[in-house]
Amino acid sequence: MLDNLLEIEKDKIFDETGILKVNGYRFVAASCEQVGELFEITYHFDLNYEMKHLRIFTEAFGEIKSISSIYPAAFLIENEYQDLYGFVFTDLIIDYKGNLYLSRKAEKSPWVIKK
Amino acid sequence: MARTVIPFGPQHPVLPEPLQLKLVMEDDKVIEALPAIGYVHRGLEKLAELKDFNQMIYVVERVCGICSFMHSMAYVRGIESIMGIQIPDRAEYLRVIWAEIGRLQSHFLWLGLLADAFGFESLFMETWKYREKILDLMEMTTGNRVIVSANKVGGVAHDFTDEHVKAILLAVSDLEKEMHQVETVFVQNYTVKQRTIGVGVLTRSEAIEYSVLGPIARASGIKMDLRETGYSAYKYLNFETIVEKEGDCYARTVVRIREIYQSLDLIRQAVEKLPTGDIIVPVKGFPKGEVISRLEQPRGEAIYYISANGTKNLQRLKIRTPTFGNIPALLKMLPGSNLQDVPVLVLTIDPCISCTER
């Protein structure tokens, strides 16, 4: 397990990110992993070289509120996960609607491991 | 006035790799910019499910063609941290020397491309002539010029002989003298100053809001360099972060030139302090657990998230490279500039698009 990891509900991610922004944290990255039927999305933040992580769980093709209105740099990674895993992020500042990496004829959500 | 949309297309003479920016123009000024990436997406992270964790070193090196050594260094440090392996001191120093040689050749490449962006071709050729000396050092010690395959889990694969050490010290002192001539042109020439001073200003508060990394943050007054945390052998070397205040293209050029001098000094310190000993320890078993491994690449901070479940394949490998974090800053820097400044501006964030899209 990573140090400083906090597991929270899917609906609370926007408020918790707002608290971190007020405290001066910088947004670093977001990673997504499929564990069985559930997906875990981990957001990584950093302040003075110490990291803090927030983890949420969601089912396949779920809807999550985007944090790009708090941290504008997050719009690229959320668009990438829309393409590759099929999630839907609401309130994105720039929304490519699944066309960032995939072309029109490509197979949708290619990284989801189906049984 | 009517507005037009110009595609600063994926194919452009000034860009080393394909990136598309749709620019909304009114007369000669840019009003809005929209980036579009995805032209070289290869899906390399998904290969971690097919190849075992030793073969992945060769895949991870080929994510980028410029900063290739530091990708394999970050990956190998992550696996060693999961498995609890302590590598010998000589291997740590060797990794730092090769990493700083890699940073030197990346900065020389960028200086040449910047000179080419405002049409100064003879300066471009001079800078790349000095880059050849650095690539000869890499080939003499490891066998290849850029993609070197020198890292293994548990240490490194090649060692230095006494002739290699003498050749490295000679090349470093020659390069310092030659770098003074090149620096005079970049920092004091009238044409270069007209094209770069005051162009693409990013203030300190905007840089913090858009989470920029690397030399762009350091040129806007933010003191951020991961080598200060003292990972690998950096804790034994003298090191100071370089910061400038203005935040325009001229400041970013000066930061990278001063980093070249700092890298030459770090190589000389590391070679003089090189301890004796083994270069690799034997490794048994498979990794299990999750870890975050970060280091300072020439373009900023790169972060690796590795999750392993005790078999020979990894469960998930996630790479976030520094250009991925710097592209949103273009949304702030481009509006308000003239069309003729757009190539120079895009080049000062040092775009490495094959890293961005893996």
Place this chain on the structure above:
Amino acid sequence: MAKMSELIARNFFGKKPTRLFPAAPERIAFDRSRGRIVFNEKTCILCSICARRCPANALTVDRATGKWELDAFRCIICGECVAACPKKSITMSNERRHGSETKVVETFMMEPPKPPVPKKPIPVKPVEALDISTEK
């Protein structure tokens, strides 16, 4: 003006930093440069450890027919097979391969290992065996 003519004279009459290849000979490679891998078929035992370790799947080893094959266009000259071979039959040479218009595949045929001959069972002579015949 004087500085410029000195620069012009130095560039025109001085030593050139580039080589006029193919008129001039090619650069001599360093000792450690990785050019191609070289196979010695006399010491190979067909264990196929090299084919399992290759990251690019460039080696094919068939134990039944005795074939060892290298697809030179897939090889990335990393050196894993050189380090893995238990009999040291594969070595790294610093001569590079040049461009080719057709695919280069190197095949070597060796004697396949014979299947093990089943040994005849040794007759066992009973010594001090208990006599449990019903005759008294």
